[in-house]
Amino acid sequence: MIVRTGLTGPFPRSEALVAATRDLDRGRTSAEAVEELFGRTEDEVVALERRLGFDGTTGGHLRWPDLFRPIAETWEGFTVGPLTRWLETNTFYRQPILLAPPGRVPGAFSARLPPSSLASPGSARVVLPGPYSFSVMLDNRSGETEPALIHRLGRLLGDEVRELRSRGFATFLFSEPQLAVRPPEGPRAEAVVAGYRAVQSALQGGTSIVWTYGADAAPAFPLLDRLPVSVVGVDLAETEVDQIPESATHLGLGLGVVDPRTTLEEDPGEVARVVRAAYARRRPNAVWLGPGAPLDLLPWEPATRKLHVLPAVQRALSEGSP
Amino acid sequence: MTRPLFPTQEIGSLAKPRWQLLGQRSEPLDEAAKAELASWDAQVGFAAEAPEVRDALLGGRPRDAGPDAVRDLGALFGLRYLETVGLDRVYDGEARRIEMYEYPIRQMRGFRFGGHVRSFDNKYYLKAAVTDEVRLDRPYHVDEFDFVRRHARAEPKLPITGPYTLADWSYNEYYLARQPGWKGRVARRAAQKEFVVDIARRAIRPTLSALIEHGCRVIQIDEPAAGTHPDEAAIVVDGFNAATEGLDAEFTMHICFSNYADLLPTLLEAKRCTQWAWEFANRDTAGHDGYAVLKTLAEYGDHREVGLGAVDVHRDPVETPEVVAERIGRAARYLGDPRRIWVNPDCGLRTRSLSVARAKLVSVVQGAALARAEFENPRR
Numbered sequence A: 001m002i003v004r005t006g007l008t009g010p011f012p013r014s015e016a017l018v019a020a021t022r023d024l025d026r027g028r029t030s031a032e033a034v035e036e037l038f039g040r041t042e043d044e045v046v047a048l049e050r051r052l053g054f055d056g057t058t059g060g061h062l063r064w065p066d067l068f069r070p071i072a073e074t075w076e077g078f079t080v081g082p083l084t085r086w087l088e089t090n091t092f093y094r095q096p097i098l099l100a101p102p103g104r105v106p107g108a109f110s111a112r113l114p115p116s117s118l119a120s121p122g123s124a125r126v127v128l129p130g131p132y133s134f135s136v137m138l139d140n141r142s143g144e145t146e147p148a149l150i151h152r153l154g155r156l157l158g159d160e161v162r163e164l165r166s167r168g169f170a171t172f173l174f175s176e177p178q179l180a181v182r183p184p185e186g187p188r189a190e191a192v193v194a195g196y197r198a199v200q201s202a203l204q205g206g207t208s209i210v211w212t213y214g215a216d217a218a219p220a221f222p223l224l225d226r227l228p229v230s231v232v233g234v235d236l237a238e239t240e241v242d243q244i245p246e247s248a249t250h251l252g253l254g255l256g257v258v259d260p261r262t263t264l265e266e267d268p269g270e271v272a273r274v275v276r277a278a279y280a281r282r283r284p285n286a287v288w289l290g291p292g293a294p295l296d297l298l299p300w301e302p303a304t305r306k307l308h309v310l311p312a313v314q315r316a317l318s319e320g321s322p
Numbered sequence B: 001m002t003r004p005l006f007p008t009q010e011i012g013s014l015a016k017p018r019w020q021l022l023g024q025r026s027e028p029l030d031e032a033a034k035a036e037l038a039s040w041d042a043q044v045g046f047a048a049e050a051p052e053v054r055d056a057l058l059g060g061r062p063r064d065a066g067p068d069a070v071r072d073l074g075a076l077f078g079l080r081y082l083e084t085v086g087l088d089r090v091y092d093g094e095a096r097r098i099e100m101y102e103y104p105i106r107q108m109r110g111f112r113f114g115g116h117v118r119s120f121d122n123k124y125y126l127k128a129a130v131t132d133e134v135r136l137d138r139p140y141h142v143d144e145f146d147f148v149r150r151h152a153r154a155e156p157k158l159p160i161t162g163p164y165t166l167a168d169w170s171y172n173e174y175y176l177a178r179q180p181g182w183k184g185r186v187a188r189r190a191a192q193k194e195f196v197v198d199i200a201r202r203a204i205r206p207t208l209s210a211l212i213e214h215g216c217r218v219i220q221i222d223e224p225a226a227g228t229h230p231d232e233a234a235i236v237v238d239g240f241n242a243a244t245e246g247l248d249a250e251f252t253m254h255i256c257f258s259n260y261a262d263l264l265p266t267l268l269e270a271k272r273c274t275q276w277a278w279e280f281a282n283r284d285t286a287g288h289d290g291y292a293v294l295k296t297l298a299e300y301g302d303h304r305e306v307g308l309g310a311v312d313v314h315r316d317p318v319e320t321p322e323v324v325a326e327r328i329g330r331a332a333r334y335l336g337d338p339r340r341i342w343v344n345p346d347c348g349l350r351t352r353s354l355s356v357a358r359a360k361l362v363s364v365v366q367g368a369a370l371a372r373a374e375f376e377n378p379r380r
Helices: A015-025 A031-051 A131-137 A146-166 A177-181 A186-201 A218-224 A268-282 A300-307 A309-320 B018-024 B031-044 B051-058 B067-085 B102-106 B142-151 B163-168 B185-213 B230-244 B293-299 B321-335 B354-376
Strands: A003-005 A076-085 A092-103 A124-129 A169-175 A207-211 A231-235 A252-258 A287-291 B108-120 B123-136 B158-161 B218-222 B250-255 B273-278 B305-311 B341-345
Touching: A003 A309, A015 A031, A015 B108, A092 A131, A092 A146, A092 B108, A124 A131, A124 A146, A131 A146, A131 A177, A131 A186, A146 A169, A146 A186, A169 A186, A177 A218, A186 A207, A186 A218, A207 A252, A231 A287, A252 A268, A252 A309, A268 A287, A268 A309, A287 A309, A300 A309, A300 B108, B018 B031, B018 B067, B031 B051, B031 B067, B051 B067, B067 B142, B067 B354, B102 B108, B102 B123, B108 B185, B123 B185, B142 B185, B158 B185, B163 B185, B163 B230, B185 B218, B185 B230, B218 B230, B230 B250, B250 B305, B273 B341, B293 B321, B305 B321, B305 B354, B321 B341, B321 B354, B341 B354
Parallel strands: A003 A287, A124 A169, A169 A207, A207 A231, A231 A252, A252 A287, B158 B218, B218 B250, B250 B273, B273 B305, B305 B341
Antiparallel strands: A076 A092, B108 B123
């Protein structure tokens, strides 16, 4: 069994960053000092990702206020709207408001990514909003139909992927909670497939991962299996292993085995058992392990502690694998 | 107690006046804070009840008063602010509280705070993990209520964070670890139920019991997290029932910014809940009837009171009394019984300035009066 590991969403800010950004808002420190701390903390996250043997470094996307803002603030057609609950959590995002069909500004989004995540050429990973979840979670006042918007967002994200590939990014993880929360049907489902086809055509040998969470993803598998991507991931805190369809797949299987809703550390042996069970149901070309949902639902310390479970599971699997 | 038709009440916290914040920190009041104190004193008349504290603050000697006395004055201000609007049921604007999670959790054992979680942007909150069985150090909010009871001229009501919200806003470590096998959805749900019921039985119920012994007759159990996971409505109910079991008082349940229909009919199993105090006005827009869910409540045959959110707490424009009266009338038609309606803001008004909040509360009182006149003397 080939096992790969890595982050599946933004990492929490350190306590020092929490204090510094609060101070910044209160006028007690300078933007330069906070920038410098962001840079140092991103380096720390990259070092952690390397130390844990992850397949790809992200730097944690610590500067991002939420998943959508780096896009909503750099693409044309958007303004930033009201605070909106982030799925079934006690955290919030500012809902992007789309006033006109969106347009991409070359170079603007990639400038939001930490250079440190590129320290290992060929293994940099970036988290992007998936076109379907993006379309569902924004306020669409552009006049464009939802299927057309999903497809357009897929094409634009494909253009971002193309640019990021040229800068050295290798793995693109699309955060798609809504594929599990509100699985699309009919024209919306077809638009999701078309959107990811546009992404795939821009990959140039890179890896695309669609990561679902927020609800049981089992009902979404008929669509997930059709997506032209490298890996499809599910959150095992939401999706029961025995509900994953029992059919071989050409895709990699992503398994969210670290639960950011609890500080309780997972037992590597128990995780390995569940991973083997999931593997047996799908026989994927590789298993990609990570946090089930973005780890920034936890504070820095428990998030760091829990990430150590991933290499432990990897070891357990290699020791006992058939 | 004889109450008018459409009695009025507050729901939660008010913004803290600047003079209180500075005074609590023993910092001298600046001119703006002094003017604020004088202005509100002229409007609601509270400072004369603690002249030595007022004089210390206005005289630039906050240390002479001390933070506790300043908080007392803040509570007096909150009471008089709400009473002079004409509300029938009041509290102190939660003048001594700065949030609704960390303080109650710190009165309990079994929790460990492990760092900050981002709420949004650069805003964070401390979130605790339950790492052992929940135990209560000592009942809380009791001194706070005693002060209100001694000074209130209107009927006092105490708000307290409910067991489901305290659990939902914490990490469940201890109870989840006790679940055998994989910690998937089924295990998480079972662990959450245990956690909620333990907080309810071991911490909230003894606190409610102590409050009742101190004369508290109306207790608002705040469950803002109730709508976060609609499929856990049964756990919200289990927590409410466990917290109030065998206790003799009026218990209301405040929920806001949730899709109530998703919680029905499960929520109706909250046995000792006498009133649903919900937010409605925020969702009552030109294209959407924010009160329509009351029809569903009526269809289920529920006969409890409704604390009707009639003004939005998230926007500054002040609803007119006529708008409030129309909303009351609409709700009464949907429920089929006007006598079950209390009128209040959607939620606590702490996000509005004290001036805007007061104007909204005035609309609540005047709107209720208009609706009352309409129902008692209908135009032919």
